[in-house]
Every structure is written in C-alpha cells, then in structure tokens.
Amino acid sequence: MKTLKKKRRVQIVIVAVVALAVASSLIGYALKDGINxxxxxxxxxxxxxxxxxxxxxxxxxxxxxxxxxxxxxxRFRVTDGGASVPVVYEGVLPDLFEEGQGMVGTGSFDGQVFRASEILAKHDESYMPKEVVDALKEQGVYQDPANGG
Structure with missing residues (x-):
C-alpha cells in the first residue's frame, strides 16, 4: 500500500515539473518579440x-x-561621444526633442542607418534615461546637471 502512495506522489511531481517547463516555454516564446x-x-x-x-x-x-x-x-545622428549613428524617423517628434539632448529610439539597424519606429525624448531639462546616462558615463562624456554640468 505504501508503494502505491509513493508512486502516485512521484507521478504528481513529474507532471508538475513537465507542466511548469511547458508553461515557461510558452511564456518565453510569447514574450520574445516584446524584448528590446x-x-x-x-x-x-x-x-x-x-x-x-x-x-x-x-x-x-x-x-x-x-x-x-x-x-x-x-534625419539626425545620435552619439555617445565615442561613435555616432545616423537615424531616420518618419513621424512626429516629441515636443522636447532637440539637438544636444538625450533621446532613446526603438527600431532596427540596416548596416548603415538606424530606422526608428519610435523616438522618446527627455521630459524635463534634467531627466535622461538611465541607459543613456550609463552609456555616456562609460564614454566619459556625461556631465551631471545637478553638479553644475
């Protein structure tokens, strides 16, 4: 009688592990296009x-x-101080988009030009996306506006 109970418990654990693996695979497959x-x-x-x-x-x-x-x-170029990439965008730019300011664009690079499908700009005079700040710091270009530039 004990072995039947033990077999049932092992079967339930195996089914749960397989179900978890299948669910994880389906979630990963569904999200793969949404990760940029x-x-x-x-x-x-x-x-x-x-x-x-x-x-x-x-x-x-x-x-x-x-x-x-x-x-x-x-058309414009985006730079981090180390390199510059030409960008082409068709659409309306955010109101705060201007030269010398931070931006983040979503799109693809065809080997020559980054073709943007979305452009985001800073939302006040001191904000810059964390990824942009990190990239500029890595290049030694970033100046903290809170510390006077």
Whole structure:
C-alpha cells in the first residue's frame, strides 16, 4: 500500500515539473518579440546587430545633424561621444526633442542607418534615461546637471 502512495506522489511531481517547463516555454516564446535590448552608438558600430533585430538605441542628438525632409521624415545622428549613428524617423517628434539632448529610439539597424519606429525624448531639462546616462558615463562624456554640468 505504501508503494502505491509513493508512486502516485512521484507521478504528481513529474507532471508538475513537465507542466511548469511547458508553461515557461510558452511564456518565453510569447514574450520574445516584446524584448528590446538597449545599445549605445559605440556598441552598434562595434558589433552591428542583425538587420531584422529590433532594439533600443540611446544617446545625445548630435549638434547640427537634425534634417527635416519631405513630409514627416526626419534625419539626425545620435552619439555617445565615442561613435555616432545616423537615424531616420518618419513621424512626429516629441515636443522636447532637440539637438544636444538625450533621446532613446526603438527600431532596427540596416548596416548603415538606424530606422526608428519610435523616438522618446527627455521630459524635463534634467531627466535622461538611465541607459543613456550609463552609456555616456562609460564614454566619459556625461556631465551631471545637478553638479553644475
């Protein structure tokens, strides 16, 4: 009688482990397209991602690089002080988007140009996304506005 109870308990544990593995696999598969990794311009130029890979790039909008084209097409360069990546975006830019300010864009890099599907800009004069601050600090370019620049 004890062995039957023990076998049943082992079977329940095995079924639970298999169910957990299947559930984890399904969740991972469902979320794989929703995960966007952050890269700095230096990382993009050093190791270009695959053309179909969607990721986020962040840095400062390079001075004198903003060009407004036909319709809603905007071209500019994003830099972290070490490298610069050309960006093309079609749409309406955030109100606070300007040269010399922090930005984060979501899109893909075709080997030459980062084609952005979304552009985010700082929301006040001192805010900058954490990923951008970290990338700028790594390049030795970041100046803390709280400490007078």
């Amino acid at each position: 990794f952050f890269r700095s311009p230096s990382e993009v130029m050093a190791e270009p991602p695959a053309p179909h890979e969607v990721f986020r790039i962040g840095g400062l909008v390079e001075e004198d690089s903003l060009e407004r084209g036909q319709g809603a097409v905007i």
